Amino acid sequence: MQVPRTGEISSSMAVLGLVVQRPDTIAGVAFRLSQTFPRAHWSPGAAHSNMPNLAKQGLLSVVSRGSEPTLDLYEATANGIAEFNKWMVRVISLPPALRDGLQARLEFIDRGEPVALLEMVREAQRGCRLEYAEAHKRWKAFTNPGSHSEREGLASEQVLSHELKGIQLMDEVMLWAAQAKRLTNLSEQLEGLLGKAVPGSTEYRSSYG
Amino acid sequence: MDEVLLVSEVSKTYWRGGQPLDVLKDVSLWVRAAAIVTVVGERHEGKSTLLKIAAGIEAPEHGRVLFDGRDVWELSDSQRERMRGDEIAWTSRARPGLDWEMRDYVGLRLAMGRSHGRRRVRAQAVAALKRVGAEECAERRWSELSDWQRVLVGLACGIVSEPRLLVIDDLFDGLGISKMQAAGELLSSLAQELGCGVLMSASGMEVALMADAVWLFGGGGLQLMSDQTAGSGKVVEFPGPARRSRGVGS
Numbered sequence: 001m002q003v004p005r006t007g008e009i010s011s012s013m014a015v016l017g018l019v020v021q022r023p024d025t026i027a028g029v030a031f032r033l034s035q036t037f038p039r040a041h042w043s044p045g046a047a048h049s050n051m052p053n054l055a056k057q058g059l060l061s062v063v064s065r066g067s068e069p070t071l072d073l074y075e076a077t078a079n080g081i082a083e084f085n086k087w088m089v090r091v092i093s094l095p096p097a098l099r100d101g102l103q104a105r106l107e108f109i110d111r112g113e114p115v116a117l118l119e120m121v122r123e124a125q126r127g128c129r130l131e132y133a134e135a136h137k138r139w140k141a142f143t144n145p146g147s148h149s150e151r152e153g154l155a156s157e158q159v160l161s162h163e164l165k166g167i168q169l170m171d172e173v174m175l176w177a178a179q180a181k182r183l184t185n186l187s188e189q190l191e192g193l194l195g196k197a198v199p200g201s202t203e204y205r206s207s208y209g
Numbered sequence: 210m211d212e213v214l215l216v217s218e219v220s221k222t223y224w225r226g227g228q229p230l231d232v233l234k235d236v237s238l239w240v241r242a243a244a245i246v247t248v249v250g251e252r253h254e255g256k257s258t259l260l261k262i263a264a265g266i267e268a269p270e271h272g273r274v275l276f277d278g279r280d281v282w283e284l285s286d287s288q289r290e291r292m293r294g295d296e297i298a299w300t301s302r303a304r305p306g307l308d309w310e311m312r313d314y315v316g317l318r319l320a321m322g323r324s325h326g327r328r329r330v331r332a333q334a335v336a337a338l339k340r341v342g343a344e345e346c347a348e349r350r351w352s353e354l355s356d357w358q359r360v361l362v363g364l365a366c367g368i369v370s371e372p373r374l375l376v377i378d379d380l381f382d383g384l385g386i387s388k389m390q391a392a393g394e395l396l397s398s399l400a401q402e403l404g405c406g407v408l409m410s411a412s413g414m415e416v417a418l419m420a421d422a423v424w425l426f427g428g429g430g431l432q433l434m435s436d437q438t439a440g441s442g443k444v445v446e447f448p449g450p451a452r453r454s455r456g457v458g459s
Binding site for chain 2 (some may be wrong): 129132133136137139140143170173174177178180181184185187188
């Protein structure tokens, strides 16, 4: 299986991970994929395309046939579990590749329009703020007093996964916060720079050259 | 009205070396009862100035500050003073100027300008220290406290008068995530128990994790990042424009 170099999780690895967690059908995995990774923006058919492929590679196997292909029950093979475990280690040992679109546009700005770039940054800022608010909402729901009493009722083996969920939710908030802060700084710097120049003029362009 | 505090289109300019420095420009925000609101920004972006204006400590040049529907900056000095003593509390991690035991330092707000006896003030201060889990600090001095204990003492100073609005300046920065969570849980329970709104500033977004609403300084303004307060679906009705502008330093 091809492993992306960026440090991101591919849809096929996410699907494999979900089946390693527990045997499931294509329909079940498709639902869990959208619930577990709501911001990954994978195609809606990711489970449908990946699960038969993973089976062809010997990483999943069909345990029982359903009334239709999406209801076939899959489980991870020993090779599939080994592949997933390898990924779990590999992803933390690799520094993520930086392929950021805004960084690249700053690099090529002499071929583009700085005002349009600023608009792009502002748009990204708005999007980020919405994502931050959503992540913050999930975090607040997790930490509210009701959630604490829910935690008290958990069996000891469930407490660890509950706590890990909290760490994941907090990390998600901080990821969006960092991104929002970065975009705010970027837009502030671009605004400052553009404010000094006359937009659209040749002088303006040359000030970047 | 659910909002304990409404800050509407507030502006403030300082003069540095004969040059105007716009610290705040048309900044608005609101704080609801029992909710924690965090304003995040870098140093010198105007966080503390905004908090001082909201707490009635420093006057804005333009804009209005409504506390429980009353315009803080339309009140007389003595009315505002009383409001600050009884209903609005300000706290920070700044080292106290007086080398007192914490039971006296925490009780200072109660003692100032009132006829409370020393024994009563101390009892209330110790109760506030106990409420935040810092009872053991009562007879210690500032230099004898750990960073975490100083945070707890700061909180005790804030709640000792059971205010309607607690304004906290940079108390939680640099605590580390575990202590931050503990502080968040404590602050949240205090806000619920007292029904007071909390407005606080921070340099790092980690502090905002404990907040119900988060505002971020940047691009010369204040952006609402998230509002998870009970009335977040409601439109906040801001008051009309300020009836008067105030001169610099007034």
